[in-house]
Amino acid sequence: MKEIHDRERLNHYLHMYQIVSIFSEQLIPHLSLYSYMPGESICSRGEPSQYLYILVEGKIKIYTTTEEGKTLILSIKKPLEAVGDIEYVHGTDIMNTVEAVSSVHMIVIHHRWLRKYGSDYAPLLQFLLGIITQKFFIKSNSLSFNMMYTVEVRLASYLLSDSLYESDSLHEGLLSTAHLKDAADIIGTSYRHLNRVIKQFCTDGFIERSKGFIHIKNREGLKALAGHNIYE
Numbered sequence: 001m002k003e004i005h006d007r008e009r010l011n012h013y014l015h016m017y018q019i020v021s022i023f024s025e026q027l028i029p030h031l032s033l034y035s036y037m038p039g040e041s042i043c044s045r046g047e048p049s050q051y052l053y054i055l056v057e058g059k060i061k062i063y064t065t066t067e068e069g070k071t072l073i074l075s076i077k078k079p080l081e082a083v084g085d086i087e088y089v090h091g092t093d094i095m096n097t098v099e100a101v102s103s104v105h106m107i108v109i110h111h112r113w114l115r116k117y118g119s120d121y122a123p124l125l126q127f128l129l130g131i132i133t134q135k136f137f138i139k140s141n142s143l144s145f146n147m148m149y150t151v152e153v154r155l156a157s158y159l160l161s162d163s164l165y166e167s168d169s170l171h172e173g174l175l176s177t178a179h180l181k182d183a184a185d186i187i188g189t190s191y192r193h194l195n196r197v198i199k200q201f202c203t204d205g206f207i208e209r210s211k212g213f214i215h216i217k218n219r220e221g222l223k224a225l226a227g228h229n230i231y232e
Contacts, residue, residue: 001040004033004105013056013107017080022127023118030113036100042083047094049087051108055079058104061182064096073185075138076101082131088114089128154187155197156226159207159216175214 004010010033014020023031036042042053045064056079063073074096083098088111109118118124159175184194198214201207206222208215216222 001042002035004035006033009033010107013105017056019054019080019127022123024121024124027109027113027117027121027124030109030117032108034106034108036104036106038100038102040100040104042098042100042104042106043094045094045097049084049092049094050111051084052088052111052114053083053098054107054109055081055083056105056107059101060098060104061101062096062098063185071185073182075142075186076182082128085128085131086135089132151187151189151193151197152200153226154189155183155194155201156206156222158183158187159214160219160222160226177209177212177214 010031011020013033014023014031020028036058042060043049043051055077059076059078060081060083061073061076062083063071065071083106084094086092087094114124180194180198181191184191187194189197198207198209202209204221206216206218206225208217
């Protein structure tokens with residue numbers, strides 16, 4: 001984690017995502033911009049919740065870990081996304097661990113400034129309400145999707161979700177096979193069964209697997225299989 005002391009860049013993100021208006025004039029000076037490297041933890045389950053994070057660049061994964069040490073990937077997110085919003089509203093500890101998948105930039109606000117300058121500021125409260133309700137909507141759809149559709153449909157949907165792909169120019173449009181365990185968690189199947197379906201997709205000509213990456217060869221075929229069901 002590294003703080004970026006660049007107000008111009010911070011203001012660029014605020015205007016880029018049209019969120020400058022959600023912060024009061026008193027709150028804006030207390031916004032900070034932080035960068036995180038791939039694999040770096042942003043916050044961990046069980047820690048005291050002290051900050052609201054707004055993802056403005058890069059990708060993060062959100063996961064939970066059981067007492068037995070088992071890890072379950074809940075989702076992969078890209079901008080614009082908030083982290084710690086539910087914890088701030090409910091005053092609870094961090095519910096899930098959040099980790100940077102790529103290089104990440106976050107706008108960070110300490111709770112003490114939110115309580116002092118944002119607790120009764122309507123635009124900020126409306127923003128948080130929108131983010132939280134969207135999370136519950138996506139979670140509800142995802143649970144229903146995983147229960148109602150086959151692994152083939154769920155994998156096709158997963159492969160079509162642009163939030164899951166490498167963002168650098170060398171790997172544009174490619175999905176790293178190192179993330180397949182995460183994929184199995186997200187679509188609700190075993191890693192072994194996922195590999196069987198991937199092998200069948202290769203045979204059917206939907207995808208190609210080589211050199212540690214999966215490349216889509218027949219996007220229209222995957223779209224036909226997935227229908228209108230695309231993971232968020």
